[in-house]
Amino acid sequence: MSNWDKPELFGVGQFTDLRLYGEALRLALSKGVLSIDLLQTELPQRIKGLLVVEGFGIRPIVDLIREMQRFGFIRKVSTDKYLITDEGASYSWLEETHPLQAKDILLQKTQEVFVTPAWFINRLWKWNAQGQGQIVIPTPVKEWTSPPRHWEDKDWTSELTEVCKTTYNRIQQVVPGAFPIPFDNWLIGIRQEYEREGTLKPRQKKIIAHEKAKYNPRARLSNAMKNVSVRLIFSKTDPQTGKDDFANVRSQMTHRSFMIWCPRLESFGLFFYTDYKPEIPGRLLFPTSVFKNPGYIDKNYIEKSFLSTPEDKVLYLFHPTWNDFKDIFKRTLFEVYEYFYNIQRIIYISLQDIRDEVCRQLRISPFLFESFLSETYKASLRKEIKYSISLETDLRQDMKVQINRRGVYLDGVLYTLIAIKIFKL
Numbered sequence: 001m002s003n004w005d006k007p008e009l010f011g012v013g014q015f016t017d018l019r020l021y022g023e024a025l026r027l028a029l030s031k032g033v034l035s036i037d038l039l040q041t042e043l044p045q046r047i048k049g050l051l052v053v054e055g056f057g058i059r060p061i062v063d064l065i066r067e068m069q070r071f072g073f074i075r076k077v078s079t080d081k082y083l084i085t086d087e088g089a090s091y092s093w094l095e096e097t098h099p100l101q102a103k104d105i106l107l108q109k110t111q112e113v114f115v116t117p118a119w120f121i122n123r124l125w126k127w128n129a130q131g132q133g134q135i136v137i138p139t140p141v142k143e144w145t146s147p148p149r150h151w152e153d154k155d156w157t158s159e160l161t162e163v164c165k166t167t168y169n170r171i172q173q174v175v176p177g178a179f180p181i182p183f184d185n186w187l188i189g190i191r192q193e194y195e196r197e198g199t200l201k202p203r204q205k206k207i208i209a210h211e212k213a214k215y216n217p218r219a220r221l222s223n224a225m226k227n228v229s230v231r232l233i234f235s236k237t238d239p240q241t242g243k244d245d246f247a248n249v250r251s252q253m254t255h256r257s258f259m260i261w262c263p264r265l266e267s268f269g270l271f272f273y274t275d276y277k278p279e280i281p282g283r284l285l286f287p288t289s290v291f292k293n294p295g296y297i298d299k300n301y302i303e304k305s306f307l308s309t310p311e312d313k314v315l316y317l318f319h320p321t322w323n324d325f326k327d328i329f330k331r332t333l334f335e336v337y338e339y340f341y342n343i344q345r346i347i348y349i350s351l352q353d354i355r356d357e358v359c360r361q362l363r364i365s366p367f368l369f370e371s372f373l374s375e376t377y378k379a380s381l382r383k384e385i386k387y388s389i390s391l392e393t394d395l396r397q398d399m400k401v402q403i404n405r406r407g408v409y410l411d412g413v414l415y416t417l418i419a420i421k422i423f424k425l
Contacts (some may be wrong), residue, residue: 002310003063003247007115013063016263018106020064023047025073025084025092033076034082036061071109107305109269116261118307118315119245121270121287126239132363133271133290137229137258138179138282139222141167151213154198156191158219164190167225174279181232182240189228194220223255225282230255233251266406269317269365274356276405288365289317300324318363322375325362329372332358334387337420348392348417351408366406372408380421390419 005414023046028034039061061352065082068074073088084092094102111117124133144163164187171179197220202213234253236244253261262273262285271287290311296303300320309316336357340349364372380389394416407414 004119004245006246007116008113008116009067011063012114012116012260012264013060014059014260015064016260016269018103018264019095020047020060021068021071021073021106022092022095022102024064024068025088028074028082028084029089029092030075033077033082034065034084036065037356037377067113070113071106088273103268104304107304108269109351110264111307114256117193117265117268117270118309119264120261121233121289121315122291122309122313123234123239124271124287127180127233128177133285134175134178135233135285136171136175136178136280136282137233137285138167138171140164140218140224140225141170141281142278144218145218148214151202151215152198156195156315160191160194160217161187162226168281170281175284178284179229181229186232188281189232190221190224193224193228197223198201224343227255230258234258244292263406266366269319269367269380270315271358272359272365274360276353276356277360284360286360286363288363290313292316293361316366319365319368320364322372325372326375329358329362330376330385330387332361333373333376334413334420336361338388339419347419347421348390348394349414349419351391351418352405354418356406366408370409373408377410384405386422391415392417392419 020043023043024034024039027038027046031038036058040058041226041314043061065074068088069076069082069088072085073091074082074084091102091105094105107117121133124135128134136156140163144166146159165183168183168186175369202215217393231252231254236246236252238245244384264270266273270289271285273283273285275283277284290301291309294312296316297313298316300318301316301321304315304317333354336354337349339357340353341347355366355373358364359366359369359396376385377389377391379385380387391410393414407416409415
């Protein structure tokens with residue numbers, strides 16, 4: 001069995017929104033040259049509302065330049081001067097005129113440099129093929145709370161063990177097979193990580209005089225769960241063969257890197273994830289693509305021939321047409337809305353919650369959801385269906401949640417609430 005190709009870069013840039021490439025390249029075209037200082041001065045005004053990890057300081061800019069160089073979009077001409085290449089200018093033009101083509105080019109470049117896109121999706125399927133690649137990265141059950149503890153009080157307790165056991169059992173009950181790690185192995189790793197964090201210096205900027213630093217046990221346990229789970233699920237070792245996926249030395253994926261790759265890969269339409277499914281303690285991931293033999297023919301799938309496994313399986317993106325999928329989409333949309341309505345007993349339901357569950361059940365990307373919701377909404381306005389749909393934007397919602405959670409856009413307008421009611425045709 002052959003290995004995956006050696007990545008050109010191992011550390012992914014500290015930013016998450018794919019539109020940053022186009023914005024930076026358009027800035028280079030308008031100014032004639034690109035530099036770190038220029039990006040620091042002018043790029044922030046161009047990216048308001050985009051998803052960015054930990055703000056937008058010097059680190060994301062340096063990473064962005066490094067990746068654009070590797071992609072062949074810019075070339076270095078002096079210490080801090082970069083010129084846009086013909087390839088970069090072509091990509092910038094495509095992004096504005098043919099966004100789907102531009103996205104494919106960017107995905108191919110990302111695969112060539114990092115190898116992560118195809119490898120990541122393949123790993124999900126290898127862990128849980130029977131569950132269509134569905135995986136959970138756990139966090140403690142929501143009902144558990146604990147008072148603050150002194151920083152150096154890092155002793156593991158029976159209560160922490162019970163929380164881990166409850167969390168593990170909850171996941172196995174709600175989504176069987178979505179966390180295929182033996183409990184004892186997981187627990188050992190969590191305990192070691194929890195105690196390790198207690199040996200680090202506290203990050204508090206100011207500690208009150210005569211008092212020792214304190215920490216939130218829930219936050220520390222959550223970090224330990226996520227760090228250990230990501231290392232186990234996305235280790236360099238193939239879970240089916242026990243052999244390393246890469247011939248060269250490659251470190252395990254960190255939780256920090258994982259948090260950047262999730263929105264990036266979601267933006268390519270390869271998979272979807274949510275932190276907001278109430279029954280599940282943790283982040284739920286599921287692919288919206290699958291590997292098949294080359295030449296696989298199905299009108300509901302789009303071949304991405306530049307994404308393949310060492311066994312020469314090719315990635316196919318699930319992308320059904322509206323005409324073929326409209327009945328099942330409308331039925332699922334209305335059923336999911338009714339489910340949330342029966343729980344909350346309010347007319348306007350979070351559109352993001354509806355979106356997440358519909359995407360999970362149908363295994364479609366958020367972009368397809370927006371497209372199909374738009375068609376359904378128009379049909380309701382024309383009274384072609386027996387449901388009336390209202391879409392609203394609630395500006396009072398917690399903006400932090402909005403920033404860190406992909407919104408739902410129809411014709412460029414952000415909507416956060418949906419109401420559906422039946423009427424007589």
